[in-house]
Amino acid sequence: MQNNLNRFITIICIAFLTVAGIIYFSRVTDRRDDDYKYAPFFSEDTDYDVLFFGTSHVIYGIYPMNLWEQFGMTSYNFGGHGNSLAVSYWQFKNAIRYHKPKIAVIDVCGAYRDNNEMIYAFEQAHISLDAFPLTPTKIKGIREVFPKREEQLELMFPFSSYHARWNELNGNAYLAPFVREETTKEKGAESAAGIAGGYEEALVSRDESWGEHTVSMDYIERFVEDCRTEGIEPVLIFLPDPAGKEAKLGANSVYSIAEEYNVPYINFTYEEALVDPETDFFDPDAHLNMLGAGKITEYLGNFLTENYAVGDKREDPAYSSWNQAAGAFRELLLSRAAEQQELSSLLSMLYSPYYTGELYIGRDYELSELEKKVISRLEEKLVIHRITNMDQYGNEGFLDLKDPEGEVLLRVDGF
Numbered sequence: 001m002q003n004n005l006n007r008f009i010t011i012i013c014i015a016f017l018t019v020a021g022i023i024y025f026s027r028v029t030d031r032r033d034d035d036y037k038y039a040p041f042f043s044e045d046t047d048y049d050v051l052f053f054g055t056s057h058v059i060y061g062i063y064p065m066n067l068w069e070q071f072g073m074t075s076y077n078f079g080g081h082g083n084s085l086a087v088s089y090w091q092f093k094n095a096i097r098y099h100k101p102k103i104a105v106i107d108v109c110g111a112y113r114d115n116n117e118m119i120y121a122f123e124q125a126h127i128s129l130d131a132f133p134l135t136p137t138k139i140k141g142i143r144e145v146f147p148k149r150e151e152q153l154e155l156m157f158p159f160s161s162y163h164a165r166w167n168e169l170n171g172n173a174y175l176a177p178f179v180r181e182e183t184t185k186e187k188g189a190e191s192a193a194g195i196a197g198g199y200e201e202a203l204v205s206r207d208e209s210w211g212e213h214t215v216s217m218d219y220i221e222r223f224v225e226d227c228r229t230e231g232i233e234p235v236l237i238f239l240p241d242p243a244g245k246e247a248k249l250g251a252n253s254v255y256s257i258a259e260e261y262n263v264p265y266i267n268f269t270y271e272e273a274l275v276d277p278e279t280d281f282f283d284p285d286a287h288l289n290m291l292g293a294g295k296i297t298e299y300l301g302n303f304l305t306e307n308y309a310v311g312d313k314r315e316d317p318a319y320s321s322w323n324q325a326a327g328a329f330r331e332l333l334l335s336r337a338a339e340q341q342e343l344s345s346l347l348s349m350l351y352s353p354y355y356t357g358e359l360y361i362g363r364d365y366e367l368s369e370l371e372k373k374v375i376s377r378l379e380e381k382l383v384i385h386r387i388t389n390m391d392q393y394g395n396e397g398f399l400d401l402k403d404p405e406g407e408v409l410l411r412v413d414g415f
Contacts, residue, residue: 034126034127034128034129035131036182036184037127037183037184037188038131041076041131041187041188042098044076044099044321046321046322047074048074048076048101048102049102049103049310050073050074050101050102050310051075051076051096051104052064052075052079052105052106052107052188053078053079053089053091053104053105053106054079054080054083054088054107054109055080055081055083056083056287057079057107057109057287058078058079058239059077059080059081059189059190060190060282060288060289060293061107061287061292061296062077062079062189062239062293062297063077063186063189063191063294063297064076064186064187064188065185065186065326066294066301066352068314068322068325068326070301070353071301071310071312072311072312072314072319073304073312073313074319074322076187077187077189078092079107079189080124080125080127081124082119083118083128084110084115084119084145084216085110085111085219085220086116086145087116087125087145088106089106089222090142090144091128092106092226093137093226094132094138094141095132096230097135100231100232101232102308103233103304103308103310104227104232104235106220106235106236106237107237108220108236108237108238108250108254109251110250111216111220112249112253113216113250114212115215116144116145116146116215122146125146125155129142129155130155130158134156139156142156185328185332186329186332189293191293191332191333191336192282192283192288192289193289193290193346194289194348195279195281195282195344195345196284197278197279197370198284199242199281199286201242201243202245204248204249206252206270208249210246210249210253213253216250217257220254220257221257224236224257224261225261234263234264235265235266235304236254236263236266237267237268237300238251238254238265238267238269239296240268240269240277240288240292240296242277243286244286251269264303266299266300274295274296275292275296278370279291279292279370279374280292280295289348290352291374294351295351333349333354334401334409334410337349337401337410338410340412344370344371346412347374347375347382350382351377354403355402356380356382356383356401356402356404357378357400357402358382358385358402359383359384359385360385360397360398361384361385361396361397362386362387362396362397363386365386365396397413398411398412
């Protein structure tokens with residue numbers, strides 16, 4: 001009897017140590033990108049007004065911290081690099097198990113695609129899904145979207161995909177499970193400076209569409225239906241994609257879905273003068289810079305506050321952590337501004353509720369055509385001072401970033 005008890009205790013101890021070891025070494029070898037992006041979502045005690053889903057266009061195109069600073073709206077950005085609409089849908093299904101928002105917004109980029117596959121690479125699914133604990137919902141989504149058995153196992157048990165990292169590890173990696181990692185200050189978004197330009201825009205009329213109903217469109221419909229089942233208001237959007245003809249045709253097909261389900265749909269392709277391909281993207285892949293994203297985010301903020309009961313929480317003590325987060329986000333933006341070496345890139349950062357700019361340049365300083373165009377889009381965000389004698393400042397020009405009260409937060413020169 002005693003031997004059986006000892007054997008039972010030994011088995012339990014071995015099982016416990018095995019599970020603990022797997023969890024520990026999973027944390028050691030994990031690349032932690034998903035933790036960086038999503039940990040603040042899970043740790044938040046307050047409710048979210050809005051959750052955003054979609055591809056990297058959403059990551060770079062919608063800033064939750066701007067929505068807070070301008071409208072007192074709480075939100076989180078679930079955009080994922082290379083997400084298919086199938087993956088975005090299952091992100092939504094998993095996310096609402098932890099925080100149920102008032103509104104859920106999905107970008108329909110990729111509506112023309114007639115499959116579940118990640119747009120670029122399967123590996124990117126880890127960042128979108130690894131942060132969610134293994135639950136029946138997560139398992140169901142993985143099995144539905146990824147038919148290959150090895151991919152299913154890899155996403156259910158990420159340790160299997162990271163175990164080959166041993167040769168990359170250093171001493172600090174072994175402490176990772178016990179150390180609180182730095183996490184995003186942008187509530188899932190990624191802000192970017194710089195201007196790409198040079199887009200050869202694909203012109204698609206409002207009457208043209210993809211023509212065929214696709215698997216991706218099925219997921220858009222399921223998103224709307226499940227939102228309503230859960231008491232969440234669904235909103236469909238299509239963020240600007242200047243050169244993407246297929247994407248635009250697919251987006252136009254979504255008008256019929258929006259009409260059938262009586263759901264709001266904002267196709268930014270046809271919101272004239274809102275985004276300029278010459279100034280509002282930072283790379284060739286149609287990712288918005290801070291100028292373009294600032295305008296898109298402000299537009300969405302106005303739309304959501306005008307059409308839904310989203311109260312301003314900036315003065316609510318229960319949401320004081322969001323004001324602290326806004327301060328951290330502003331410091332992040334200032335540190336990034338200090339790194340800019342080109343005036344056009346610096347100017348692209350100015351469409352922000354966190355500061356305004358005052359540019360001091362000599363009377364003979366010649367602005368480039370690109371700089372002039374960016375300045376024309378900044379409206380009241382920038383004041384220009386032409387100085388007769390810049391020698392007193394010791395340089396050709398500088399830009400002061402000021403808070404709403406007029407205090408100088410940062411002076412940037414050397415451009």
